Amino acid sequence: MDNQQVNQRLLELEDKMTSIDTKLTQVVDAILGNPLTKTGGFINDIENLKLKIVDIEEKLEKQEEFKKRFSWTVGLVAGIAIIVQYFTNLYSDLK
Numbered sequence: 804m805d806n807q808q809v810n811q812r813l814l815e816l817e818d819k820m821t822s823i824d825t826k827l828t829q830v831v832d833a834i835l836g837n838p839l840t841k842t843g844g845f846i847n848d849i850e851n852l853k854l855k856i857v858d859i860e861e862k863l864e865k866q867e868e869f870k871k872r873f874s875w876t877v878g879l880v881a882g883i884a885i886i887v888q889y890f891t892n893l894y895s896d897l898k
Contacts, residue, residue: 832844833845834846
C-alpha cells in the first residue's frame, strides 16, 4: 500500500465517524431535547405528560369531593322533606 491509499482510507474512516457522530447527536437531541434551546425531546414530553396527569388527578379528586357533597345535600334535603311531610300528616290527622 502506498501513502495515498492509506490517506484515502483514513479520509473515508473520518467521514464515516463524522456521519456516526452526527446521527448520534440527532438521537440524543430526540431523546433529551436540544441543550442550547432547552426545548423538545422525549424526556420533555414525558415531563409534560406527568404534569398533565397530576392536573387530571387533582380535577378528578375535586369532582369526587363535589359528588360526595352533592349526595349528602340531596340526602339531607330529602330527609328534611320526609320529616316535614310526616309532621304535616300527623298534624292534619290530629285536626
